[in-house]
Amino acid sequence: xxxxxxxxxxxxxxxxxxxxxxxxxxxxxxxxxxxxxxxxxxxxxxxxxxxxxxxxxxxxxxxxxxxxxxxxxxxxxxxxxxxxxxxxxxxxxxxxxxxxxxxxxxxxxxxxxxxxxxxxxxxxxxxxxxxxxxxxxxxxxxxxxxxxxxxxxxxxxxxxxxxxxxxxxxxxxxxxxxxxxxxxxxxxxxxxxxxxxxxxxxxxxxxxxxxxxxxxxxxxxxxxxxxxxxxxxxxxxxxxxxxxxxxxxxxxxxxxxxxxxxxxxxxxxxxxxxxxxxxxxxxxxxxxxxxxxxxxxxxxxxxxxxxxxxxxxxxxxxxx
Amino acid sequence: xxxxxxxxxxxxxxxxxxxxxxxxxxxxxxxxxxxxxxxxxxxxxxxxxxxxxxxxxxxxxxxxxxxxxxxxxxxxxxxxxxxxxxxxxxxxxxxxxxxxxxxxxxxxxxxxxxxxxxxxxxxxxxxxxxxxxxxxxxxxxxxxxxxxxxxxxxxxxxxxxxxxxxxxxxxxxxxxxxxxxxxxxxxxxxxxxxxxxxxxxxxxxxxxxxxxxxxxxxxxxxxxxxxxxxxxxxxxxxxxxxxxxxxxxxxxxxxxxxxxxxxxxxxxxxxxxxxxxxxxxxxxxxxxxxxx
Numbered sequence: 001x002x003x004x005x006x007x008x009x010x011x012x013x014x015x016x017x018x019x020x021x022x023x024x025x026x027x028x029x030x031x032x033x034x035x036x037x038x039x040x041x042x043x044x045x046x047x048x049x050x051x052x053x054x055x056x057x058x059x060x061x062x063x064x065x066x067x068x069x070x071x072x073x074x075x076x077x078x079x080x081x082x083x084x085x086x087x088x089x090x091x092x093x094x095x096x097x098x099x100x101x102x103x104x105x106x107x108x109x110x111x112x113x114x115x116x117x118x119x120x121x122x123x124x125x126x127x128x129x130x131x132x133x134x135x136x137x138x139x140x141x142x143x144x145x146x147x148x149x150x151x152x153x154x155x156x157x158x159x160x161x162x163x164x165x166x167x168x169x170x171x172x173x174x175x176x177x178x179x180x181x182x183x184x185x186x187x188x189x190x191x192x193x194x195x196x197x198x199x200x201x202x203x204x205x206x207x208x209x210x211x212x213x214x215x216x217x218x219x220x221x222x223x224x225x226x227x228x229x230x231x232x233x234x235x236x237x238x239x240x241x242x243x244x245x246x247x248x249x250x251x252x253x254x255x256x257x258x259x260x261x262x263x264x265x266x267x268x269x270x271x272x273x274x275x276x277x278x279x280x281x282x283x284x285x286x287x288x289x290x291x292x293x294x295x296x297x298x299x300x301x302x303x304x305x306x307x308x309x310x311x312x313x314x315x316x317x318x319x320x
Numbered sequence: 321x322x323x324x325x326x327x328x329x330x331x332x333x334x335x336x337x338x339x340x341x342x343x344x345x346x347x348x349x350x351x352x353x354x355x356x357x358x359x360x361x362x363x364x365x366x367x368x369x370x371x372x373x374x375x376x377x378x379x380x381x382x383x384x385x386x387x388x389x390x391x392x393x394x395x396x397x398x399x400x401x402x403x404x405x406x407x408x409x410x411x412x413x414x415x416x417x418x419x420x421x422x423x424x425x426x427x428x429x430x431x432x433x434x435x436x437x438x439x440x441x442x443x444x445x446x447x448x449x450x451x452x453x454x455x456x457x458x459x460x461x462x463x464x465x466x467x468x469x470x471x472x473x474x475x476x477x478x479x480x481x482x483x484x485x486x487x488x489x490x491x492x493x494x495x496x497x498x499x500x501x502x503x504x505x506x507x508x509x510x511x512x513x514x515x516x517x518x519x520x521x522x523x524x525x526x527x528x529x530x531x532x533x534x535x536x537x538x539x540x541x542x543x544x545x546x547x548x549x550x551x552x553x554x555x556x557x558x559x560x561x562x563x564x565x566x567x568x569x570x571x572x573x574x575x576x577x578x579x580x581x582x583x584x585x586x587x588x589x590x591x592x593x594x595x596x597x598x599x600x601x602x603x604x605x606x607x608x609x610x611x612x
Binding site: 049 | 590
């Protein structure tokens with residue numbers, strides 16, 4: 001009872017006493033444990049997420065680790081300009097855009113189609129088995145996946161055995177620039193098809209079965225039902241995920257690319273993030289690569305805002 | 321009506337066939353590696369095309385993998401990183417989610433913003449690298465444990481779960497004079513076992529599979545996690561690293577089977593626990609989608 005009374009008093013004081021500090025002190029007393037334990041969390045974010053933000057200043061400097069961020073010479077937008085004028089600018093932006101576009105065209109719809117067809121399998125046992133199997137590659141490490149790709153793509157590897165069997169000639173597949181996007185996107189689909197379908201499958205199972213029954217009575221066939229009931233049922237999810245995906249159009253995981261590319265395939269495989277990685281951590285062009293990285297994040301944010309705005313207009317579905 | 325049944329039948333047949341092929345394509349690469357790893361290396365060397373059964377039976381490659389000191393050290397490092405890392409991550413995630421799920425706490429919104437903003441803005445690769453160097457974490461095994469201790473996404477998942485718990489129990493406990501510590505450890509955590517399982521697995525798989533941070537922050541080979549050793553063997557294709565400490569006269573023959581055996585050894589822990597934990601993985605994805 002006493003506690004309850006305290007809560008009421010507390011609420012009253014919120015109305016009567018605008019002194020925020022007093023209120024905060026009271027809150028501190030009430031949630032002592034929560035406030036103490038949040039300190040390391042705040043510290044973690046400050047040290048590992050907020051502190052590096054000031055490193056962005058490096059992009060506008062001739063950064064020298066000995067002088068630190070405050071002692072280095074300021075050069076304004078020089079690094080950005082030199083990146084825009086470099087012969088690599090076009091190549092890395094194009095590759096980043098193209099690899100993302102291929103992912104959008106091939107990788108994005110794959111789990112949707114898979115979910116639609118899996119949904120048509122009514123025997124729960126088989127459905128379970130298919131799900132268990134297709135989720136599996138999601139947990140296999142990038143290094144292992146790339147190791148298998150490297151092994152299969154070698155000139156005496158499995159893919160070449162198949163190519164030869166079909167009458168082609170053996171080529172070291174990972175050294176062919178024009179094949180890189182195929183290998184990259186193909187293996188992504190292999191890895192993520194099942195896992196990405198989970199969210200669609202859950203949406204599908206929440207569609208009202210009465211809708212299907214009614215459609216059956218009206219004489220609708222399988223595809224008709226798929227088109228008029230199932231697809232509209234998952235459309236909002238598809239659109240939200242699509243917006244998020246477009247927001248990432250110019251960002252691309254570089255771990256897999258670093259493991260798979262080589263100077264022979266830079267022409268199609270070198271993307272902004274791998275360029276930043278090489279320039280920064282191998283050539284030690286700290287400032288320059290920070291500038292390139294920042295260019296990338298700014299474009300990403302703009303794309304996300306833009307995609308969201310378009311979707312809001314067209315479909316009235318938005319992230320915020 | 322009859323014709324409809326017939327098209328249904330055709331559809332089902334094609335659908336099952338399609339799913340069957342999909343399963344084959346999904347499993348084959350791993351099966352190939354497994355079959356190769358227990359095959360006779362000389363027969364494997366001559367073999368062309370797909371493998372449907374092991375060519376002979378030879379576990380020598382596994383023996384050699386475990387005789388390789390870098391692999392064994394790598395394994396030990398990865399086990400240490402995974403266990404310590406998951407422990408730290410879980411404690412921090414639970415504490416962060418606990419704060420954010422207190423309905424009446426004053427700074428709830430501020431802290432939430434503070435955390436969520438980091439999902440949209442980051443210093444990027446080079447500033448983060450500089451930060452690690454300044455903090456003195458460079459070339460320390462803790463660089464694989466502390467900087468990645470919290471995943472903001474996982475914090476949000478856990479907070480969502482905490483908020484979904486029945487409020488009455490907590491209120492009753494508070495009225496009885498229970499402390500927040502008691503509420504967390506005796507009420508919230510026991511009720512949150514499913515989400516805890518999900519996040520232990522998420523963090524665990526992440527730490528076990530991590531190689532990039534190790535590759536840029538660790539110089540000392542003694543600290544390399546297993547994935548980085550694996551990278552030397554599989555991607556850089558470095559037979560010297562592969563056969564380290566192993567007396568061999570037939571290096572080229574065992575090269576392929578050793579690669580396969582190493583891959584299996586690294587992947588087996590995950591493949592082994594996977595079927596038991598599948599339902600939890602899925603639960604995690606669905607919780608995440610609630611938020612989105």
